[in-house]
Amino acid sequence: MSNIIITDTTLRDGSHSVRHQFSVEDTRRIVEALDEAQIDIIEVGHGDGLAGSTCNYGFSAAPEIEAVRAAAQAAKRAKIAVLLLPGIGTVPDLVQAREAGAAVVRVATHVTEADISHEHISEAKKMGFFVVGFLMMAHRGSAARVLEEAKKMESYGADVVYSTDSAGALLPDGVRERIGILRERLSVPIGFHSHNNLGLAIGNSLAAIHAGATYIDGSLGGLGAGAGNTATEMLVAVLERAGQKKKADLFKSIDACVQVLHPVLERHGVRLPAIQDPMMLGFAGVYSSFMLHAKRAAKRFGVDYRSIIIEAGRREAVGGQEDWLYEIARELAAQ
Amino acid sequence: MTNKVKVGIIGPGNIGQDLMIKISRSPVLELACVVGIVESPGLQRARDMGVDASPDGVDYLVQHHGKDIQIVFDATSAKGHVENAKRLSPAGIFTLDLTPAALGPYCVPAVNLDERMLQKPEVNMVTCAGQATTPMVAAINRVADVYYAETVSSLSSFSAGPGTRANIDEFTQTTRTALEKVGGADKARALIILNPAEPPIYMSNTIYCRVRHVDMEAITKAADECLDTMRSYVPGCRFRMRPILRDPEDDIVMLAVEVEGAGDYLPPTAGNLDIINAASIRIAEAKARQLLEGKA
Numbered sequence: 001m002s003n004i005i006i007t008d009t010t011l012r013d014g015s016h017s018v019r020h021q022f023s024v025e026d027t028r029r030i031v032e033a034l035d036e037a038q039i040d041i042i043e044v045g046h047g048d049g050l051a052g053s054t055c056n057y058g059f060s061a062a063p064e065i066e067a068v069r070a071a072a073q074a075a076k077r078a079k080i081a082v083l084l085l086p087g088i089g090t091v092p093d094l095v096q097a098r099e100a101g102a103a104v105v106r107v108a109t110h111v112t113e114a115d116i117s118h119e120h121i122s123e124a125k126k127m128g129f130f131v132v133g134f135l136m137m138a139h140r141g142s143a144a145r146v147l148e149e150a151k152k153m154e155s156y157g158a159d160v161v162y163s164t165d166s167a168g169a170l171l172p173d174g175v176r177e178r179i180g181i182l183r184e185r186l187s188v189p190i191g192f193h194s195h196n197n198l199g200l201a202i203g204n205s206l207a208a209i210h211a212g213a214t215y216i217d218g219s220l221g222g223l224g225a226g227a228g229n230t231a232t233e234m235l236v237a238v239l240e241r242a243g244q245k246k247k248a249d250l251f252k253s254i255d256a257c258v259q260v261l262h263p264v265l266e267r268h269g270v271r272l273p274a275i276q277d278p279m280m281l282g283f284a285g286v287y288s289s290f291m292l293h294a295k296r297a298a299k300r301f302g303v304d305y306r307s308i309i310i311e312a313g314r315r316e317a318v319g320g321q322e323d324w325l326y327e328i329a330r331e332l333a334a335q
Numbered sequence: 336m337t338n339k340v341k342v343g344i345i346g347p348g349n350i351g352q353d354l355m356i357k358i359s360r361s362p363v364l365e366l367a368c369v370v371g372i373v374e375s376p377g378l379q380r381a382r383d384m385g386v387d388a389s390p391d392g393v394d395y396l397v398q399h400h401g402k403d404i405q406i407v408f409d410a411t412s413a414k415g416h417v418e419n420a421k422r423l424s425p426a427g428i429f430t431l432d433l434t435p436a437a438l439g440p441y442c443v444p445a446v447n448l449d450e451r452m453l454q455k456p457e458v459n460m461v462t463c464a465g466q467a468t469t470p471m472v473a474a475i476n477r478v479a480d481v482y483y484a485e486t487v488s489s490l491s492s493f494s495a496g497p498g499t500r501a502n503i504d505e506f507t508q509t510t511r512t513a514l515e516k517v518g519g520a521d522k523a524r525a526l527i528i529l530n531p532a533e534p535p536i537y538m539s540n541t542i543y544c545r546v547r548h549v550d551m552e553a554i555t556k557a558a559d560e561c562l563d564t565m566r567s568y569v570p571g572c573r574f575r576m577r578p579i580l581r582d583p584e585d586d587i588v589m590l591a592v593e594v595e596g597a598g599d600y601l602p603p604t605a606g607n608l609d610i611i612n613a614a615s616i617r618i619a620e621a622k623a624r625q626l627l628e629g630k631a
Contacts, residue, residue, distance in 0.1 A: 116529065
């Protein structure tokens, strides 16, 4: 089984949520935290990609190339990615991004228009980029059409091709159908990017993995356009539950969201729902009413709430055994 | 036929065949020759119209019609035009370059078609988006001083040919340059979107102008007059949205122009191809009138 490669797009798709106002310092901090969590690829920049800073999409707070440079300097392991939409960004923008340290480019077109990516994909390959072909609004193309367009991107030199659910409109069956045919008929790895507009982001991501996708996108806390993307930390948790191999660390990806991203978002007046604590119940298989009790016990004994929940799961606690949580917390504190 | 100037077309593809129909309506242009580099339905269409047509390219045109043809439309490719220009220029044939080669100056009839422009050996037609947006930027710049212009042109997918698709950077960069050099914006950006909706959409162009003098009355008047000028040679031009201030607190003027094609050879939803052809006909007719007056 191959590793699932996670691309975190908090700093790119998530830019939409802060109207593209992330500062260079915000970028540096968040990249450091994601890198620490061993996320494979970190995408940065304006929500609409290179040169997306416009009247039409909103102007960025920080010059995009400075953000790319800061990200590349902050990442010790992760590769830094940029997005390019032909018709908006151009090859000279790619040259600049490459010079600033970007190693991956995702070249994105509407699902029926892959041929406008030819020059950008082939030029990016010449520059030494790892190139991802990104077919947006995949729900607007049949599986056969997605395949036809994906084959074009593969023929231009794309190293990976994504079926991208930009509208969050696909249901798991539609994801499986599109990813399945790509997996079967393309030689390059297949990726999936979700939006949670119908509440299906993580389920669709899992459907994509089961259909053969090995590149999956997430963003911390699910930050992103519309209802956002699959939450990266939830993706890590679900991959572990599903027995999939990945490099990313669960606790550190949660920390990246709660300890690093949340304070940054607060300064931009954005608050995300607190999904991380309940997520742990699902991860550990623990009765849902345990959450508030475990948090109280964690506070009382100064231990990590998550470790209490995981231990309760390991001990196979059943509904009604809230009393065990204090005991576990006390034991953990003593260790 | 002494009151008409003889013209030729190089490249009998979609653009070339649409031009054939437009030329046949012109009171001052007479189509004398159409050439391509292979036998094609476009050449056959020309013959059906009683026009001399050949697959032997620019050489045939210059050899057989070098003396009588005074204006040529080049609807080949950037590369093709560079070669064609080497033959047309020594023959003294005024050339309308509909390719992205841009060896000659950009010409947008509503903005900079004047005597001096007509004396050039050739002029370039910019891009369809440039023809649709530059006039409005120039008009608003004259009354409000545009320091940043940005255009978003949406084209129906079917109307964007392989040439445009393979060179989309060239398309956006050429349009941007025209917005600055011809439109007069200090800085500009041009974006292009392809939309595959069925039935196809009309070409739509949203134009943002960041202006130093926010005088909406003057801006609206200038835009209205500009639209009238454009409609004199592209009747299918209309506002989707007359100028508004996008945000009352800001300096961003926003308007949108839709182009419905004449439906000559190409369907009305290919307004992008229609506008560049219609603009080139406008220039050719101005040149023809000048030539005819010169003779008289």
